[in-house]
Amino acid sequence: MSIGAVRARLADAGDLDSVLPVLCSARADSPLGPQFIAPEVAALDSQLAAWFEMPESRLVIAECDGATVGMALVQLVQPGLLCDVPYAQIEALYVDAEHRRRGVGRALLYQSAVEAARHGAERMITAPLTGARSEQRFLAGLGFLPAGARRVVETASVLRRLELSGTPSRERRPRGLEELIARRRRSRGLPETPARGMELTALLERSQAESRSRQVKRAVQTRRPDSSSTTAIS
Template structure:
């Protein structure tokens, strides 16, 4: 489906930070997901997004792409170029986020953004495009499957502190380290989230 309105796709710039945070927040609220709770990461703030966009530009291995309608950000995709596996030279583009403003869905915006990413991937020698979809996100999973993406992996995540604690062998972690970890956890839980 082609967009029913003019759409511009370009790489995101630092000035898009506020629009990206708004887009992310709106999409999370509309989906009924409470992003800031029960996940390893919460909603980003404008300053963090601006810094991340600047870092992406300087690295040159991917970045954030935005779709604009009448100059306003209506969709975004975050993508990184990487080796398919460290032992080969086969490159791939990994799309970790694809967010479309709920009011702009079902008009071909995601398709246009993904087409632009496919062209970018080919121009940079990537042979494969991989999409990372949250386990609880049924609609995006169906969308990517409809486009022809196949399931190739299951990703699991946990905080580094939790992994270190669960993989501690014997008495490697001292009583002091355990006490500091407990205090950090209690401090994080007592900080009100906005």
């Protein structure tokens, strides 16, 4: 697609070198920043080449006066466990800062939509790469709606928090039940360590049986004589 002096098309292997500077700028503008991105990656060219060779990958580039000024990294995703329809995942839609507001983004998105339709993708999904309000407005103006939200955390932080609160597989019981068991064990002179398995089950059954027994005894002791069985004294 061409808009004025801007032309968007599918890239070929010979375009990868010209895409690298745009890709580096996109990495620098990403809000993920140092959380995911190193300042320099010596193997970025080989990583781009490997991504380009994947069958589901589509690299769309925008050119202006013979220079690459924008790109769209598109993944064509087939139906799977979490989705029943094919869709196009736009991993990045980026325009060089000096060439924005000239229709470059629209040209990139149009060519990406053509590829999505060509391969039967019923939906297009993307996340604003820079997080800028202008990018949000651009996507909203073309009909993109919010769908979920991403969250990020350090793996070490998750592990630390889980270890402090107990591992997910740790057996948990209601606090009231644990206190009842502890009291019963203390009254019998047993260690306060919570019983396990069959021992715990037996302890609970004995506790319930004793409670029922006390209730029966109390009822017998407080029961009034049956009037039909009393003898009248004249």
